[in-house]
Amino acid sequence: MKITFLGTGTSQGVPVIGCNCEVCQSLDFRDKRLRTSLHLEKDGKSIVIDTGPDFRMQMLREDVSRLDAVVFTHEHKDHTAGLDDIRPFNFSQQTDIPLFGTPQVLNQIKTEFSYVFAxxxxxxxxxxxxxxxxxxxxxxxxIPFIPIQVMHHKLPVLGFRIDDFTYITDANYIAPEEIEKIKGTKTLVINALQIQPHISHFTLDEALSFIKKIEPETAYLTHVSHRMGMHQRVQQGLPDNVNLAYDGLTIHP
Incomplete structure (x- = not known):
């Protein structure tokens, strides 16, 4: 299995429009974060988790020439807005693209992209x-997926476990019964928005506490805002088995 972080930023991305903070002005490529998305390659299949507003740019940057399916975590625009850009894959592959999502997510997509279903x-x-x-x-x-329901403030969001790899974004609470599904994971990806408390996302300390509870071999932090701080500085303060993910990072869990 090959995993590529297509985007690791929050809903506004990094840099944020009009912001002059040191992160947004950074020249380090790891501080440039598109909206959160993941590319999974396994058993010859190419699967994307979430098609945010930067989907087209992400596909071009990573030279993704085939798309076999899209899986959605939830219906927020920073995770769905780029769906229209699957059209080149329709054309080149001469096939419909399967979409996987909860009824709530799919109903929102049917509303936002009504012309697709006309x-x-x-x-x-x-x-x-x-x-x-x-x-x-x-x-x-x-490819077997185990859904893990997490809470994004009051909105249910799905994370996914594929073999010993677990991907969770947009969460600030995970129920004990859902945590049981994650235990034994060797590679964990979890959202960590910023240092300060937030209403709908784990903070850095909350994410690190959760990682310690799960005890994966390796963990990666994603859905990162400019308020987290400079990539290099944050990485230096993390435990040895925890990494701040960045756009374009490829791993083989």
Whole structure:
């Protein structure tokens, strides 16, 4: 399995428009963060988790030439807004792209991209196959996914476990029964927005506390805002098995 971090930033990305802080002005490429998304390659399949507003740029940057499916964590725009840009894959592969999401997520997508589901479609609109998922394990083209429900303030969001790899973004609470699904994970990705308390995301300390509870071999922090601080400085203060993820980082869990 190969994992590429397509984006590791928060909903505004980094740099933030109009901000003059040291992070937003940084020349370190690791401080340039597009909206959070992940590319998973396994058993010859190419799967993207979340198509945010930067989806097109992310596909071009990572030279992704094939897309077999999209899996959504939740319906917020920074995780869905780039869906229209699956069209080149429709054309090159001559196939519809399967979408996997909860009924709530898929209903939002049907509203936001109503033209995709119109009775009389305009030529060239994205072609998709809808697949509803919930709290039970499911398969994406033969690859087993275990959904993990987390809370993003009051909004249910899904994380996913694939083999010994677990990916969780946009969370500030995980129930004990959901934590049980994560235990034994060797590689954990968890959101850590900033240092200060936040209403809907784990802080750095909260994320580190959760990592300590799970005890993975390696952990990565994602969905990072400019308020977290400079990448190099933050990384120096992390435990040996914890890394601040950055855009374009590739791992083989």
């Amino acid at each position: 009775k009389n479609k305009y030529p060239g609109v994205p072609r998709v196959l809808i697949n509803e998922i919930g709290n039970l394990p499911f398969e994406v083209l033969g």
